[in-house]
Amino acid sequence: MRIADNMLTRGYLKNLSVNQQNVQKFHQQLSSMKEVSKPSDNPLLVSQIMELKENIIQNGQYQTTLTDAKDWTDMQDAALSNATDSLMRISTLVQSAANGTMNESDRLVVKAEVETEMQTFVDSLNTNFGGRYIFGGTKTTILPFEITKADDGSITGIQYKGKKQNISREISSGVNLDLMTDGSKLLNSDKMGDLFVKITDALQKDDVAALSNLLADTTASIDHVVTFRTEIGAISNRLDSALSRNESQDLNLQEMLSSKEDIDIAQKYMQFSMEQVAYQASLQMGTKVLSTTILDYL
Numbered sequence: 001m002r003i004a005d006n007m008l009t010r011g012y013l014k015n016l017s018v019n020q021q022n023v024q025k026f027h028q029q030l031s032s033m034k035e036v037s038k039p040s041d042n043p044l045l046v047s048q049i050m051e052l053k054e055n056i057i058q059n060g061q062y063q064t065t066l067t068d069a070k071d072w073t074d075m076q077d078a079a080l081s082n083a084t085d086s087l088m089r090i091s092t093l094v095q096s097a098a099n100g101t102m103n104e105s106d107r108l109v110v111k112a113e114v115e116t117e118m119q120t121f122v123d124s125l126n127t128n129f130g131g132r133y134i135f136g137g138t139k140t141t142i143l144p145f146e147i148t149k150a151d152d153g154s155i156t157g158i159q160y161k162g163k164k165q166n167i168s169r170e171i172s173s174g175v176n177l178d179l180m181t182d183g184s185k186l187l188n189s190d191k192m193g194d195l196f197v198k199i200t201d202a203l204q205k206d207d208v209a210a211l212s213n214l215l216a217d218t219t220a221s222i223d224h225v226v227t228f229r230t231e232i233g234a235i236s237n238r239l240d241s242a243l244s245r246n247e248s249q250d251l252n253l254q255e256m257l258s259s260k261e262d263i264d265i266a267q268k269y270m271q272f273s274m275e276q277v278a279y280q281a282s283l284q285m286g287t288k289v290l291s292t293t294i295l296d297y298l
């Protein structure tokens with residue numbers, strides 16, 4: 001079959017265009033340091049890269065949630081530590097006031113200090129973290145605890161004004177964790193408020209026998225707060241583990257993304273060099289293929 005010059009020329013130009021596109025492809029990859037720059041380069045690979053990036057973004061959101069929740073539980077632990085210190089001080093004062101060597105005037109002085117510690121206890125439970133009350137339940141913008149008093153100034157109890165519900169956080173795909181924000185449980189079914197009323201009333205009335213009987217209730221209240229604090233500690237430990245897993249997962253996702261998106265510079269440069277040689281050879285061949293003139297037919 002006779003090969004016409006125009007067929008030879010078209011074939012040459014077609015191959016030259018392919019070589020030029022290959023050179024351009026590797027040049028683009030070396031310039032961007034990325035395997036693909038647009039979906040048409042490799043639709044399947046681009047889809048995988050986009051999915052990995054979405055997973056990384058979602059993982060980052062979980063990390064933010066976990067960090068916030070961990071800081072929240074740390075703040076709760078610190079608040080309960082202060083609250084426990086106040087209860088222990090109240091217990092010490094009640095124990096000293098139950099001693100028969102004190103007189104009525106001394107117990108009134110103790111009563112004033114006990115009331116101060118009671119207020120400190122409530123202030124600890126009213127700790128605010130980032131504009132949110134940590135024991136307000138799901139009602140985090142309103143002061144949750146308040147010591148109620150009668151017209152004569154005597155303590156009548158502790159009122160909880162928060163929402164009796166824990167805040168839930170999604171810490172990973174399909175996994176939710178409840179933070180212990182329902183502060184009403186700290187009052188132990190209002191036993192804490194009743195205890196405060198009984199202590200101040202016994203001190204006011206100089207009732208040594210009643211004070212002695214209240215020592216066991218004071219210890220029980222301390223144990224209740226410590227138990228609550230222990231449960232928060234367990235949640236904090238779980239958050240630590242979840243954060244560790246999240247960081248490992250993020251590292252794995254980043255490595256997977258890099259393996260699919262980033263280029264091997266040495267390999268790509270070698271391929272670029274080979275395509276560049278092929279392109280230059282095509283240009284040189286073109287000077288021979290396209291150099292035919294009408295004089296060659298005379």
